[in-house]
Amino acid sequence: MSDTLRYCDKVVIVTGGSQGIGKGIVRSFVENGAKVVFCAIGSDAGRSLEAELNGQGPGECLFTACDVTKEEEIQELVSTTVRRFGQIDCLVNNAGWHPPHKPIDDITADDFRYLLNLNLVSYFLAAKYALPHLRRSQGNVINLSSLVGTIGQKDAVSYVATKGAITAMTKAMAIDESRYKVRVNCISPGNVMTPLWGALAAQSGDMATTIKAGENAQLIGRMGTEAECGLAAVFLAADATFCTGVDLLLSGGAELNYGHKSQIG
Numbered sequence: 001m002s003d004t005l006r007y008c009d010k011v012v013i014v015t016g017g018s019q020g021i022g023k024g025i026v027r028s029f030v031e032n033g034a035k036v037v038f039c040a041i042g043s044d045a046g047r048s049l050e051a052e053l054n055g056q057g058p059g060e061c062l063f064t065a066c067d068v069t070k071e072e073e074i075q076e077l078v079s080t081t082v083r084r085f086g087q088i089d090c091l092v093n094n095a096g097w098h099p100p101h102k103p104i105d106d107i108t109a110d111d112f113r114y115l116l117n118l119n120l121v122s123y124f125l126a127a128k129y130a131l132p133h134l135r136r137s138q139g140n141v142i143n144l145s146s147l148v149g150t151i152g153q154k155d156a157v158s159y160v161a162t163k164g165a166i167t168a169m170t171k172a173m174a175i176d177e178s179r180y181k182v183r184v185n186c187i188s189p190g191n192v193m194t195p196l197w198g199a200l201a202a203q204s205g206d207m208a209t210t211i212k213a214g215e216n217a218q219l220i221g222r223m224g225t226e227a228e229c230g231l232a233a234v235f236l237a238a239d240a241t242f243c244t245g246v247d248l249l250l251s252g253g254a255e256l257n258y259g260h261k262s263q264i265g
């Protein structure tokens with residue numbers, strides 16, 4: 001059976017694994033035989049996913065509450081993983097947030113600093129504390145960036161800045177860690193229907209139209225799924241052994257072609 005499992009007995013950390021893209025990633029790794037430690041804000045959804053996936057196997061998972069805005073909680077997440085499973089083969093930095101769309105006039109410096117800490121500094125810190133273990137296992141890091149880090153997005157200056165920085169940091173870290181045979185890659189999703197996407201659509205005032213526009217933004221004519229994000233992460237960890245510093249666009253072709261882009265009139 002282990003012949004068909006692509007990440008059997010490997011140890012993976014996923015931040016923000018209780019819902020959305022992180023949940024799809026936790027599920028895919030467990031389905032491929034990995035031992036996954038995942039965290040989130042709050043515990044109910046995480047505990048229930050932990051019970052569901054441990055009932056299914058063939059891998060296993062452990063939920064632990066950790067707020068990635070707190071450095072000491074990230075350190076504890078890494079040490080809990082090593083205490084429980086003895087090693088780390090892959091770190092998936094995924095926990096993040098997209099604030100409601102606003103022009104720069106309505107974004108304060110403190111809003112921006114908070115988002116940089118949540119979306120960017122947390123990825124840096126989780127990598128910093130996991131890397132000594134990843135160097136021993138010659139493992140890999142996967143950072144969830146975003147397509148908008150490359151193409152921009154309306155009324156999302158602070159979010160786009162954090163995602164562009166994640167893509168750039170991925171490349172810098174890939175260079176530095178290559179001497180230890182650690183690969184560092186990122187995934188840039190376009191629109192993926194998750195609780196976060198749903199919440200942003202609800203704030204738009206016309207949820208159905210916003211969701212339809214979100215679907216039509218892709219050449220493929222639909223949003224991506226949590227399961228497709230999971231498959232992309234397992235691909236980078238298990239199969240893409242000649243890829244480092246890549247930005248895997250998981251976007252259904254959203255960045256291609258002209259569209260109605262003018263904001264004037």
Ligand SMILES: NC(=O)c1ccc[n+]([C@@H]2O[C@H](COP(=O)([O-])OP(=O)(O)OC[C@H]3O[C@@H](n4cnc5c(N)ncnc54)[C@H](O)[C@@H]3O)[C@@H](O)[C@H]2O)c1
Pocket residue numbers: 015016017018019020021022039040041042066067068069094095096097098118144145146147188189190191192193194195196197
């Ligand atoms: N959904 C999309 O269309 C989309 C597109 C591009 C990039 N992304 C990125 O993918 C990642 C996941 O997005 P999603 O749509 O699944 O979001 P989501 O809000 O549905 O899920 C986010 C997860 O992160 C956790 N989390 C949030 N803040 C945390 C904190 N301080 N500490 C620990 N955990 C925390 C939540 O508990 C949850 O498990 C984010 O980095 C997001 O920027 C999403």
